Structure formats: C-alpha cells, structure tokens
Amino acid sequence: MIEPTWAEAPLVAVDLEGTGSQDRDQEAILEIAVVPITGGRPVPCSAYSTLINPGRPVPRRPWISPGLNDTVLSSAPPLGDVEPRLAERLTGSWIVGHNIAVDWRLLHRCCLSIQPAGLLDTLKLARAEHPGVRTGMGLTALLDRYELTRETAGAVPSGQPHRALWDAVAAALLLTALVGRHWPTSPTLAQLREVAEIPLAPTPPHSSPQSDTLF
Template identity: 40%
Template sequence: MDYNTWPRVFVVDVEGNGAQPPDLVEVAAIPVDNGRPDSSAARSTLVRPPRPITQLAVEVHGITNQAVASAPPWAQIGGQVRADLEGAWIAAHNAHVDHGVLLRHLPGWQPAGVLDTLRLARATYPHARGHGLDALIKHTGIDLSAVPGQRHRAAYDAHAAALLLLHLAGHYVSWTALVAAAVPPGLPGHQ
C-alpha cells in the first residue's frame, strides 16, 4: 500500500452522554500522515452536553458530569471540528455511529468518504474470533503501550482505530481496493 496516494484522512471517535439521540461529551480526531497516526496534530476535547451524562454512559467511558462541568459546550468547539474535518475522509470503528453523531452535530457537513474499520476487518479477517476493537487489537498484535489514555476514551480509541486501519490497509494493494472493502453502502465514498 502506497500511503502517499491517500487523501486527507482523520480517524475519529466520539463519546456520548447516554441519551437518545446522544449528545457529545468527548470528540477526538487524529490525522493519518504517510502511513502513521500523527499524534502531534491530533485533537481531543471534552464537551459539556446540554443533558446530563447517564450512569450507564459513565460506567462505559468514565466521563462524569463533574468532569465536563467546565468543558466548552458544542457551540464553542463545533466550528473548529468542522474546519478540521472539512473535505477529509473520516475513519472509525463501527463508523455508522461516529458519522451519524457528527452529522447530527454538524448540520450540512459531509465528509469526502467514510472508512469503517469494523467492515474492513470483517473483509480482511472473516474468521477472526471477534471484530470488536479489543478483539481485533488482540488478533493483530497491535502494540498500544505507547498510546496515552485509556480504552473507551475518544483519543485512545481513535488512536487504536488508526493503528488498526493502517494494519488492515497493508492487506490491500491500493486506496481504491481499500475503499471498496471499507466504505459501508449508503455512506459517503461508497462505490
């Protein structure tokens, strides 16, 4: 895979407050540059949601209402997130979720395309024991020891998904082949 042929790609992850539909409590985006996640250009921020974080959501990601009490509301950071992602491809594990939440929070925004590492992993490793992010990290042997943070936090999960994306991309000969395997029907970039 020639990573120089890739367009601008950001691996994203969002964490929500547990409401339906969810309000954002954390968003992260890490660019992929020359076949590596670019940690120096990564962005991650807590977001103060308009509704409280449910206890179930706190049990998943550990972000409490107290932790976001002084965080900016979406209205203050949404413009920067839009600017970062404008014209770029996004990638995420189970991308329908992240794309849907971002689309709801960024009306009128449309990424150039959406890569789903879950879909890509199922195509690449159809016989893996599981296709959740944890199972795939274990299956592939990707080393996350240098990734700061903790699982189920947006920055950590985006970085882990970026490493998974790059690992999986190594099984494809071109960007076109990768897109054919990774873009879910109905999402931007589907061929």
C-alpha cells in the same frame, strides 16, 4: 491522472464518546478526538481531542467512562464552540473509525456543518479480511489480534480504551495493519473504498443542538 494511494489521501481517524442511542434525539456527545493519518500512520502529536459539555447531567451507564462525569464535563466547552474546529479538520477528508457509522450518525445529526469526503470503516475492512467471522471483531479484540495494544498505549500514554483519543489512534493503527494484510502492495484510495467505505447518512430533517451549560 494517477490515482493516489490510500496513504496519500486526506485521512483522519475519529472517535467520540456519547450518552447512548437510547437517548434518541437527546443523545449527547461527551468527548471527541480527531487524529490525522499521514503516510498511513497516525500523528497523535497533531491530534485534536476535547471533552464536550452536554448541557445536562450525564446518566450512569456501563459504557460511559467514569472519567466522563458531571464534575469534569461542567467545565468543558459546549458543542457549539467545538463544531467549527471539527469542521476545519474533517470537511473534505476521509473519516476513519471502527464501526464509524455509529459515530457518524451522532456527529452528523449534531454538527451539520461537517462535510467529509466519505467514511472508511475498519470494522468492515476487518470483516472482509476475516470472512464469516462474527466474534472478536471489536476494536479491543482486534488490537490484541494484531498486537497493536502496546503500540496504542505508547502513542497515547495518558489514555485508556473506550476514551476518544485512545480509540481514534487505535483505529488508525488497525487500518494500517489491515491494509497491509489485505493487499500485497499499497492499494489506491479507490481500492480501499471498494472494501471499507460506507455511505454517508442523508442530511437529517432537523438537528438537536446541545445547550451551552451542563445544568
């Protein structure tokens, strides 16, 4: 059996915006985007992106975009309505993201029906490409390093950094750039996994579903 190249594998870039890990079991998802990657390139026109009603007021925190506020989120669908659409797009696929363990921890705790094939982390791949470097490894910095900021803006003209769709497309573009630098020829999925895969978290003992309304 011929091992598929990484570009032939079922890949989807994912990013979500949440209230923050300090909320512990009450941490809520506010926005999520899923961007298919076909032939090694993101397909923004086929992306699924949505705001999510967290079922409670959103605290003011520096990392929460001003666009993710109570007024906007009160008319968004609750996570229970969104989860089946996410499961359809993610189950059986390889989830790509920058520091994807953070997103997966929250997504997995809130949406147990989602069962991906695995996780591929562009941060882990970037560290393999730049061994010993510990600064400038954030998504925005790496986009600048690889001259991908303008391309991301062109692919998401109505988006902005630190919003789900922008960051998901950016992670997909970064993956392609890093693969191109790390391997002289297109690697197999197995080769990419050796460098970029992180383990799926074990199933948590319980989940904390979000309620149906903002207030």
